Amino acid sequence: MKNILLLTAFIFPLVLFSQPDIKKTEPLHWFIGMEEPTFQLMIYGKDIADSKVIIKDDGVFLKRKITTANENYIFLYLEINNNRKEGPVNISFSKNGKTTEIEYQLYKKEKHHNINQISPSDVMYLLMPDRFADGDPETNNIEGYLEKSNRENPGGKHGGDIQGVIDHLDYLEELGITTVWLNPVQENNMESYSYHGYSITDYYHIDKRLGSNNLYKQFVEKSHEKGLKVIMDLIFNHIGSNHYWMKDLPTENWIHQWPEFTQTNYTGSVVSDPYASNYDYKKMVNGWFVKTMPDLNQDNELLADYLIQTSLWWIEYAKIDGIRMDTYPYPDKVMMANWVERVKKEYPGFFIVGETWLNNASFESYWSRKPNSSDSEYNSKLPSISDFPVCFAIQEAFKPEGSVYSIYEVMAKDFIYTDPFMHKIFVDNHDMDRIFHVLDNDFEKFKLSLTVLLTTRGIPQILYGTEILMDGHGDHGVLREDFPGGWKNDKVNIFTGKNVSDSQNESLDFMKKILNWRKNSEAIARGSLKHYIPENEIYFYERRSDNDKVVVIINNNDSEQTLDLSRFSESVKEGEKAKEIISGQSLIVEDKITLNPNQALILDF
Numbered sequence: 001m002k003n004i005l006l007l008t009a010f011i012f013p014l015v016l017f018s019q020p021d022i023k024k025t026e027p028l029h030w031f032i033g034m035e036e037p038t039f040q041l042m043i044y045g046k047d048i049a050d051s052k053v054i055i056k057d058d059g060v061f062l063k064r065k066i067t068t069a070n071e072n073y074i075f076l077y078l079e080i081n082n083n084r085k086e087g088p089v090n091i092s093f094s095k096n097g098k099t100t101e102i103e104y105q106l107y108k109k110e111k112h113h114n115i116n117q118i119s120p121s122d123v124m125y126l127l128m129p130d131r132f133a134d135g136d137p138e139t140n141n142i143e144g145y146l147e148k149s150n151r152e153n154p155g156g157k158h159g160g161d162i163q164g165v166i167d168h169l170d171y172l173e174e175l176g177i178t179t180v181w182l183n184p185v186q187e188n189n190m191e192s193y194s195y196h197g198y199s200i201t202d203y204y205h206i207d208k209r210l211g212s213n214n215l216y217k218q219f220v221e222k223s224h225e226k227g228l229k230v231i232m233d234l235i236f237n238h239i240g241s242n243h244y245w246m247k248d249l250p251t252e253n254w255i256h257q258w259p260e261f262t263q264t265n266y267t268g269s270v271v272s273d274p275y276a277s278n279y280d281y282k283k284m285v286n287g288w289f290v291k292t293m294p295d296l297n298q299d300n301e302l303l304a305d306y307l308i309q310t311s312l313w314w315i316e317y318a319k320i321d322g323i324r325m326d327t328y329p330y331p332d333k334v335m336m337a338n339w340v341e342r343v344k345k346e347y348p349g350f351f352i353v354g355e356t357w358l359n360n361a362s363f364e365s366y367w368s369r370k371p372n373s374s375d376s377e378y379n380s381k382l383p384s385i386s387d388f389p390v391c392f393a394i395q396e397a398f399k400p401e402g403s404v405y406s407i408y409e410v411m412a413k414d415f416i417y418t419d420p421f422m423h424k425i426f427v428d429n430h431d432m433d434r435i436f437h438v439l440d441n442d443f444e445k446f447k448l449s450l451t452v453l454l455t456t457r458g459i460p461q462i463l464y465g466t467e468i469l470m471d472g473h474g475d476h477g478v479l480r481e482d483f484p485g486g487w488k489n490d491k492v493n494i495f496t497g498k499n500v501s502d503s504q505n506e507s508l509d510f511m512k513k514i515l516n517w518r519k520n521s522e523a524i525a526r527g528s529l530k531h532y533i534p535e536n537e538i539y540f541y542e543r544r545s546d547n548d549k550v551v552v553i554i555n556n557n558d559s560e561q562t563l564d565l566s567r568f569s570e571s572v573k574e575g576e577k578a579k580e581i582i583s584g585q586s587l588i589v590e591d592k593i594t595l596n597p598n599q600a601l602i603l604d605f
Contacts, residue, residue: 020048020093020100024244026306027313028204031109033082034312035346038063040305041104042250043074043093051093059084060106066302068251075302080106109316116229116321118179118351120421120459121525123515124231125177127464128430129185129210130157130195133164133486142208146242147194149209151487154477157195162211162219164486171495173226175467175508176515180223181231181324183430185210190240190292196430196480197233198326199240199293203310217318224319231322231351232314236307236339237330238293246294254303256286256295263287264295268329268358272366272378285330298332308339315347324424328354328367328385333378340381353384353424361389361413368417387423387458389413394427394452395438397556398445404539404556407452408531414457421529425458427466430480433473434463441471443503444598447510448554451582451600454514455543455552457529467511468494468504510582514602517581521604522548530571538563538595542571549605551578555595563593578603 022045030039049071055062059081066075076091088103134140140149140159150156162185172180184197187207193199197207206216220230239245245254264287270276271284288295298304311323323343328336336354343350356367364387370379393410396402414420427435427449439445446469453460465472465483472479485493492499494508518524523543527550531541537556540563542549551571555561565572576589581602595601 020051020095020098021045022048022093022100022102025102025104026204027309029105029107030078030080030313031316032059032080032084032086032106033109033111034080036342037082038077038079040302040309041076041078042302042306043076044072044244044248047071047095048074048093051095054092054094055089057084057089060089068302070248070250072248073250115319115347115349116224117349118229118231118322118459119525120457121519121521122178122229122459123176123454123518124179124181124424124459124461125172125175125464126181126183126429126461127165127483128160128183128196128480129162129165130160130197131480131486132160132464132483133168134159134488135161135163135165135167136211137488139163139209139211145189145194145207145209146191151482154475154481155193155195156477157209158482158487159209160482160486161209162206162215166215166219166222168486168495169222169226169228172228174512176512176517176519177228177462178519179229179231179321181322181461182233184233184235184326185216188240189242191242193292194240196476198235199238199242200235201240201243203307204313213317220318220320229321230318231324231353232318232320233324233326234311234314235326236296236298236336237327238289238295241292241294243294250302251300253297253300256288256297258286258288261288261291264289264330268356269363271329271333272363285332289327289330296331298335304332304335304338307335308342311339311343312346315343315350322351322353325352325354328356328380328382329358333380337379337381340383344381344383351383353386354380354382356385357388359388359392361410361416364389365416368419368423370418384422384424384459387420387425390423390425390456390458391427391429391432394449395435397452398439398442398449400440402556404534404537404554407456407539408534411456411529411531421457423458424461425453425456426461426463427453428463429461430463431476432479434471434479435466436469437471437473441469443469443507446507448556448598448600450511451514451552451602452539452554454518455524455550455602456541467508468500469507513582513584517602517604521550522546523550523604532568536561540568540571544571551601551603551605553593553595553601553603555597555599558597560597561595563595565589565591565593572603572605576605578605580604 024044026042049067061079064077092101149159151158186200187202187205188194188199189201190199265283270280358364367380389410393406396406397404472481485495522545527543527545539554
């Protein structure tokens with residue numbers, strides 16, 4: 001007998017005794033016209049492996065059928081003729097004289113879906129959807145999801161969602177943000193701590209408590225309508241322990257197995273260390289992050305293909321503009337470089353930034369792209385890395401007893417990078433104490449740190465709430481506190497202005513001025529960087545393009561300073577006219593300039 005089913009994520013045969021019993025296929029659908037015409041289709045169902053697979057389609061060909069020791073999986077490698085029309089391909093599975101036939105949908109790949117290239121002209125806004133705004137309270141508790149919403153628990157689900165982000169895109173646009181980066185939004189059906197998104201239990205479905213695949217696609221569309229770009233957060237290193245794979249692994253080496261739980265040593269420098277022991281290296285890349293995050297084995301070619309395809313699927317399906325890859329040094333480094341290469345082959349200009357949490361520039365440089373590397377030299381091919389040394393340098397500069405020399409010194413090491421202007425730079429993120437807390441809630445030092453972040457080389461990233469002086473620290477659930485106004489009946493509502501403090505308004509005004517100015521600054525977007533050795537805690541640097549010049553002067557003193565400008569004649573000359581961006585005042589350059597205590601000047605020539 002034969003059953004014909006329309007295939008999405010799950011397939012249930014119409015007749016209970018029909019064989020084989022197919023329960024899941026991934027990807028959910030695929031695309032005609034990819035640069036690589038062959039793709040992997042993973043079929044999951046009880047005892048499916050020994051089924052006979054037949055495809056009768058002039059435009060789709062079965063290149064390979066791979067089975068494993070687990071009889072519940074088949075991996076089909078299908079080649080699609082680029083001239084094939086959109087529509088389903090019929091695939092039949094026969095066993096014991098019975099056949100199940102599925103219809104697997106194929107869509108045309110858009111030849112060029114106008115990827116918005118991310119560049120130093122952009123500013124990323126990193127937000128955790130669960131903690132930003134609750135746009136649809138009805139999705140807070142969904143049947144079948146283990147963790148329910150509880151705002152009283154700092155480490156629990158709070159009910160923020162994708163609709164909440166959509167509802168407040170105007171706020172981000174007016175603030176001056178150009179790019180929105182959401183922490184992972186795929187399903188995280190875990191018993192606890194599912195709010196952060198880094199324990200994926202289904203790569204192809206948005207967590208229903210956050211929305212749906214269709215709603216996420218709408219979010220991208222609405223963001224694009226407002227001129228905002230979108231970055232998706234992905235994780236290839238690990239999954240959540242409730243992923244269906246963990247109940248029935250496709251292969252024994254799908255994850256890294258140990259005789260007993262073994263945690264990674266969290267020492268990314270081991271990967272680039274020419275003298276590293278095998279013991280340390282293995283523990284770094286094969287050890288688990290935590291007990292609830294099984295470590296994936298990217299050496300497994302079937303898994304590697306699966307992971308690569310998840311990213312390609314989301315790019316084509318949702319039309320995202322970039323990917324931030326979590327824990328980049330932890331997975332197999334060769335597979336990760338192959339992934340970058342495959343994405344760039346399909347989508348030239350697509351932005352990828354890797355989370356490379358390493359404390360100094362020499363370690364970071366190992367993960368930066370090397371266009372002229374030798375065969376023996378590792379090349380990650382990453383367009384962008386997360387520049388932690390710059391983060392730490394800015395933090396240190398404006399702490400009590402800190403020095404702006406730390407910023408000068410870290411920038412002076414840029415010779416080891418291919419393109420440091422493409423690095424993602426930041427002063428804090430979702431895993432670190434907030435910058436306002438780090439600087440002892442000193443608003444003047446806060447402004448100095450943000451001025452440097454938004455005017456030096458690189459692509460700045462701002463953590464949600466930085467603009468309103470959120471100062472969470474310590475426990476992750478605390479520093480990732482709810483954004484005021486994202487929930488009905490919040491006492492403070494940043495979006496409407498209700499009960500917003502004077503200091504919050506002052507910070508918002510400060511941020512809006514710089515953010516909206518820099519969107520149109522050619523010197524910031526494409527300019528070079530020249531800086532001068534700091535003297536007496538004054539840091540002077542210039543950004544210059546063919547048609548634009550910006551000079552930034554940072555006075556990291558608690559007292560007024562008079563600066564002799566003769567030393568900086570390469571960058572400024574007497575009689576030049578400029579506008580100071582923060583105050584809005586115009587000035588003519590003289591031989592000296594007076595700087596107020598803890599003042600930052602942004603002079604646009």
